[in-house]
Amino acid sequence: MKVFHKIKAQAMQFALLISVLIALLLSAFLLLTHVQSFFRIKSGELIEATETATLQILKSLEENNISQDTLVVKESDQTKKMIANYHGVWTKVFSEITVRNQKITKTAFIGSAFQEKSPNLYLANTNSPLVVVGNTRLEGNSYLPKQGVKAGNISGHYYQGSGLYYGNVFQSKEILPKLDDYWISYITSLTKGILIREKNSIALAGDLKNSFNKPYKIVYSPSSIVLGDEKIAGNVIIQSDTKIVVHPTTLLENTLLVAPHIIINDGVKGNIQIVASKKIEIGKNCHLSYPSSITLFDQTKTPKMSNSSSLQNREINFVIGKNTLIEGSVIYLPIQTKKQDRIKTNLKIEPGTEIIGEIYCQGNIEFQGTIRGSLYTKQCIANQSGSIYLNHIYNGKILINPIPDYAGLPFVNSKNKIAKWLY
Template sequence: MIFRVSGGVLSYVLAISLLVSVVLSMLTLYVYYARMEHSHYLTRIRLQKNLASGIQMTLGEYDHFAYDQAYHYDLYGEEQDSINILRRAWGLLDLYRVTAYKGDLEVSRIYTLAHRPAPQGRSAVFLVDDGRPLSLVGDTRLIGDCFLPVSGVQSAYINRVGYTNDSLIYGQELKSEKKLPEVALKEAFTKIEKLAGGEAEPDEDTLTNSFGADLVQVKAGNVGVNKVYSGHVLITSNTRLVFDTLARTTDIVAYAPVIEFLNGFHGSGQFFATDTIIIHNNVKLTYPTVLATYNRDDLATIQTRGKCEIAGWILMDGSKDGFRRRVIYLEDGTQFHGMIYCNGMLETYGTVEGHVTVKRFLVNSQTGVYENYLFNATIDGTKLDTAFLALPQWFYKKEGKVLKYLN
C-alpha cells in the first residue's frame, strides 16, 4: 500500500524541526551561561573571602608592610588566590589598599587603619612628673583613672575661689613618668611637606577624588576655602587657610602655617599647621578629625573661640626647648571627644570626653599665671566609647583596626 503525503505537511515538519532546534539551542546556551554565571559567582565569593584575609593580614601585621611598596601573595600556593597589599601614609593615618584578583576579575578595598587605645589612653589624664602637684580649682572634675606626679593632686584657690567638689579624682590615682611618650609628629610634617599631586580646582562647587586615583592638590593661596572637597585631596597654602562657612571637607589633608575655621563650618579631615589653628563658634569637626601643630622655633597655638564640637585627636609638639611657646586653649563651651597630646601647655575650660596627655596645665587669671592648675574644667576618661580608636602615635595597642573604609 502506498501512502501519499501532501507537500504542505513537509513544510510543517520542517518548521517544527526548526523550532525545536531553536528551543534546544536556547536551552543549551541558557545552561552554558548559567554555569558560567554560577562559576563567576563562586569566584566573586572566593575573591571576597581572599580580600577579607588580606585585610586581616594588615590588621595583624600592620608594621610588616613598608610604605609605598606593593606586596603580592598567593594565599594557598595554588596560584588561584592572589592578593596585593599597598600601604601609604595619609597624614597621621596609615592608608591601605588590598586587592584580590583572579584572571580579569578583581575586588579591592581602601581604608585607614588605627588601633585600640592602651590602658593609659583610656585614662582621663597623663600629666608629666615635673616635681609639682596638680592643683584643682572651682568646678573641676577629673573622672576616670589619672596618671599624676608623685606629688599628687590638691585643692587650691584662684581669685578667692576654691575647689567646690567633694572628691579630687573620681577614679584611681596612678603614677606618671618624667617624660612624655614620644610621637613622630616631626616626621609626619616632613612627609606632608613632600606630598605633591596634580593641581586641580573643582569645576563647580565640588571636588571629589577617589583614593584609588592619584592625589589631587589644591593650592589655595590667600583665598578662603569655600567649596566642597572630599577624598584624596591635599589643600595647601604658604600663608593662611581659612575654611569658610560654606565649605565642607571629608577625609582630606590640609597644610599651612595658619588654619582657621569660620563660624558654622562643618567637616572632617586632617589639618596640620606650623603656627596656629583657630576654631570659631558653631564649628563642628566630626570623627575622625586630626588637628596638629609642630613648631620649630616660633609660637604654636591651637585655640577654640566659642561653642564648638570636635571629635578625633589634637596633637601639639615641637623642638625640645621652649615648651611654654606651645599652648592649646579650649574655651568654655568647647566639646571635645577623643585624645589630646600636648607637649606644651594646655589651658582648658571646656569639656573633654576622653584622654589628655600633657606636659603642663595652665590657667591665666587676673591675679597671675598658674602652671599645673585646672579651673572649671571637665576631663572625663570614661566617656571615650569603645569604638574610638587611637592613632599609631602614643598609648595604643599593637593591634590594627579598620578606622574607616574609603571610596
C-alpha cells in the first residue's frame, strides 16, 4: 500500500512537472511570437522610414530649392525633416525621418542633369569664328558664334580632322549660360570665412572622419596649412587665410579645401573640392575622382600694364598639370567681369590632361588636353611659337561624357540628378 501511494505521488509530481514545462514552453512560444511581431513591426517601420527618407531627396530634385532653413513636416507617427544647401559645387540634401524616437537619415550630393541639347562646347559670341588646328576634335552639341568654325594652322600645323565638327551646331549668345546666383553668393561668402565658427572648429589630426549626417567640422588656420600624412574623410572643411598645400601621401575623401592659394602637388589622388580666391596649382599625374570640383573665384585685381608684351608674360593663376585626370567640375569666375584682359590666359590645361565632367571658364582658356563632357568659355586661346591666337583650339578634344548619369554645375532652371549618396 505504501508502495502504491509512493508511485501515485511520483506520478503526480511528474504530471505537475510536465504541466510546468508545457506552461513554460507555451509562455516562451507566446513571448517569442510577441517579440517577432514587435521586431517585424519595427523592421517594417524602419524600412518604410528609409524609403521615405530616400524618396524625400528624390522629390527634391524637381523643386531645386536651396535654403538654410529646415523643412519640418509631421504626418501621423512620422516627422520629416529636410535641408538643402551648397557644399562646394554640389547641393547637399539632408533628409531625416523620425518614427517613435528612432531616426533614419539620408544625405546626397545633387547637381544639374545633362539634357538632350545641353552643350558639349559653349563658346560665347564674340563676333569671331572658332578656329580648329592640329588634332582638335569637337563632338556633340557645339554652341558657336554666328561666324561658325573653320580650319586653320599654327606654325605650319594644319587641322587634321575629316570634318570641322562631329555632332550638332547651334548659335551661341554673348554671355554664357547663367550659374545660380545663390551659389555664387555662397562661394563669395565661403572665401570670406562664413563657415569659420568656434563651435565647429577642430584641430588638424592624423585621422579625421565626420559623417555628412552630422554638422560640418572645420580645421582653420590664419597661416599656411600643409597636409602630409593625414587621412581626412567626410564632412570636414580645411580653411586657411593664406595657403593650403597637399602632398601625395595625404588621403582626402569628400574634403572641402578653402584658401586664397591652393597647391595640389604631383601625384595626389583623392576626392576633393577646392575653392580658392587668388591662385590654384594642380600638379602632374593627379587623379581627383568624381565628384571633385576645382573653383577659382578670382578676386585679384587686374594691374595696369604699359604694353601688350607685359600682358603676354603675365603669370597664369590657374594651371592644371600634365597627365592629370579630374572627374567633376573645373570653374574659373573673375570678380571683375568687365575689365578682363582679352589676351590673358585665365585657365591653362596642359597636354595629356583629361577632364571628365565640365569646365566653366568666364574668361580665356588654353587647353591641349581632353574634355569628356562640356566646356563653357568666353574665349579659347592658344599660346604657340611666341604668338597668341584668339579663339583657336590647338590639339584640344571635346568628346561625349562617358558617364550617362553625370550631375554637374548649378545652372539656373536646371533639372537635377543624384551625384553621390553620402554617409
